[in-house]
Amino acid sequence: MSGVQLMEEWQKIGGMLSHIAAPVPEINAAELLPRNLRRTMGAMALHATIASREAAADAGLDARLLSSGRVGVVIGSTTGSPEAYEKFYRTFLREESVAEIKSGFFFKVMSHSCAANVCLALGITGEQWAPASACTSSAQAIGLGYLLIKAGRQDAVLCGGADEVHHTVTMVFDVLKAASRKNEPPRRTPAPFDRDRDGVVCGGGSGILVLESLDSALARGAEIYAELLGFGHVNDPVHIANPQEAAMSASMKAALADARLGPGDIDYVNAHATGTLQGDLTEARAICSALGPDVPVSSSKGHIGHTLGAAGSLESILSLEMIRRQELIPTLNLSNPDPECSCIKLVMEKRAQRVDTVMKNNFALGGVNTALIFQRWQK
Amino acid sequence: MNQDDSIHRQVVEVIAQEFELDPEKLTPEATLYDDLGLDSLDAVDLVVALEKSFGVKLANEEAIKAVRTMGDLFALIGSLKPSE
Numbered sequence: 490m491s492g493v494q495l496m497e498e499w500q501k502i503g504g505m506l507s508h509i510a511a512p513v514p515e516i517n518a519a520e521l522l523p524r525n526l527r528r529t530m531g532a533m534a535l536h537a538t539i540a541s542r543e544a545a546a547d548a549g550l551d552a553r554l555l556s557s558g559r560v561g562v563v564i565g566s567t568t569g570s571p572e573a574y575e576k577f578y579r580t581f582l583r584e585e586s587v588a589e590i591k592s593g594f595f596f597k598v599m600s601h602s603c604a605a606n607v608c609l610a611l612g613i614t615g616e617q618w619a620p621a622s623a624c625t626s627s628a629q630a631i632g633l634g635y636l637l638i639k640a641g642r643q644d645a646v647l648c649g650g651a652d653e654v655h656h657t658v659t660m661v662f663d664v665l666k667a668a669s670r671k672n673e674p675p676r677r678t679p680a681p682f683d684r685d686r687d688g689v690v691c692g693g694g695s696g697i698l699v700l701e702s703l704d705s706a707l708a709r710g711a712e713i714y715a716e717l718l719g720f721g722h723v724n725d726p727v728h729i730a731n732p733q734e735a736a737m738s739a740s741m742k743a744a745l746a747d748a749r750l751g752p753g754d755i756d757y758v759n760a761h762a763t764g765t766l767q768g769d770l771t772e773a774r775a776i777c778s779a780l781g782p783d784v785p786v787s788s789s790k791g792h793i794g795h796t797l798g799a800a801g802s803l804e805s806i807l808s809l810e811m812i813r814r815q816e817l818i819p820t821l822n823l824s825n826p827d828p829e830c831s832c833i834k835l836v837m838e839k840r841a842q843r844v845d846t847v848m849k850n851n852f853a854l855g856g857v858n859t860a861l862i863f864q865r866w867q868k
Numbered sequence: 869m870n871q872d873d874s875i876h877r878q879v880v881e882v883i884a885q886e887f888e889l890d891p892e893k894l895t896p897e898a899t900l901y902d903d904l905g906l907d908s909l910d911a912v913d914l915v916v917a918l919e920k921s922f923g924v925k926l927a928n929e930e931a932i933k934a935v936r937t938m939g940d941l942f943a944l945i946g947s948l949k950p951s952e
Binding site (some may be wrong): 524525528529588589591592593601636 | 873888905907909912913916919920921925
């Protein structure tokens, strides 16, 4: 099932050719949060707060623990709320006046809007961090949470990211000729690794995980979905936009080294693969170079689109669910694998198999390359 | 209905809508901070909402800072919209 739909309003924007996205369905925020919390939240902070509450409840982190100072928050996004930004400039530029600008504006658009609003809503007194690196924001957030816990600075960290569907976000990819233009029917695109793929479809939402030290989780009797074993994080200084096989491959190898695993230990790769011609091809080659040709690979972006700052955490959650089900989910809309990507083994149908150790790749414009390794927890 | 009643009603409507408050609680004696739970950020939005609704400019910052109750607010707006 695809979350992609036609965005009719976008058809009126001059020169914009991509009119599709995977937005979060409408929610009644007033039923979920009091006004004094909502007034400083754009859609991304709202979604991050709801996801954080769900994650904390699922992990059994109660109000006392959340305010103990031992629990932190690392939640990233590409920018602050683009919808709030647009509203500000439309209001400001009308008469070049701030007379109608409300107090919540800055708190919706600041780069740490999601993290700050989550901390306020959940009563966090530990560390607050907000990595902003576009499509790797939440992969970096998970990596940073992992480092904070390893360093003994926090016992647990709510980690992840959020972003929202907005025409100014899809425009970024449209300008770079990297947004899908297959507007009809919307649900047939994006098509990662398919020979007929034509680009990214942006999605929105938030994914939040609770990372916790093993000692703390065991002492609390918390349910452990998986262990985070490795974090590879490599910069590519060659080009600000073009993906580089060497840097992608190096991030995967760094994650393996951090996890003290070999290429043959990975049961499945959840690829970054967004559906762009060059990105998918380069990643396929990098996976083959780092892990060999036999590891099963799929991308979750056919289902949920490219959720940008939320991609790393949402796709990590989907990967953990594959571990829980012991089942691999194929790439939606992948019908005819690109022969150029044939150096990897693409998952073509839903199938039961052993899924104990998973690699989650994410790469961002600007040279950021990340890989996370999760392993099923066994006592 | 005289001009004062009309201003009171409009102020109550604006405040009730802006801050999601029960109009019944917006009595002249109600204090904005303690009774109604508003804070410094709300004070900024209060001015924006009233200026928009009444088409006036609340430029006297000292007079705005002196507002403690709904009654003070009725008086402030009333002073800007003299009865005809």
